[in-house]
Amino acid sequence: MTKNPLSLISLASKAGKVVSGGYMTEQAILSGSACFVIIAEDASDNTKKKFMNKCRYYKVPFIIYGNMDELGHLIGKEARTTVAVTDQGFGNEFKKRFDLKKDLEV
Numbered sequence: 553m554t555k556n557p558l559s560l561i562s563l564a565s566k567a568g569k570v571v572s573g574g575y576m577t578e579q580a581i582l583s584g585s586a587c588f589v590i591i592a593e594d595a596s597d598n599t600k601k602k603f604m605n606k607c608r609y610y611k612v613p614f615i616i617y618g619n620m621d622e623l624g625h626l627i628g629k630e631a632r633t634t635v636a637v638t639d640q641g642f643g644n645e646f647k648k649r650f651d652l653k654k655d656l657e658v
Contacts, residue, residue, distance in 0.1 A: 588614070590617055603634055
């Protein structure tokens with residue numbers, strides 16, 4: 553495993569399998585296309601709570617990890633509070649990297 557478990561997000565982004573930002577991540581969760589969600593540690597408490605609740609309700613695995621600048625940088629954009637992976641293969645790999653159970657949220 554690489555030092556940064558988020559390093560795979562760059563590859564997923566280049567493959568077009570990532571959406572980012574609050575609105576796009578929320579739409580991916582609601583539409584069922586989100587396979588894994590990453591929430592920045594430095595996002596506001598309200599943002600973290602909102603996305604944690606949505607992910608739990610819609611049974612989307614998620615992790616609170618990294619910071620907004622790091623998430624944005626890894627996908628070649630400005631700072632992002634949330635990133636959703638929209639490919640099941642990439643989503644499964646993130647679950648492995650973060651040692652999450654098959655259908656368990658953090």
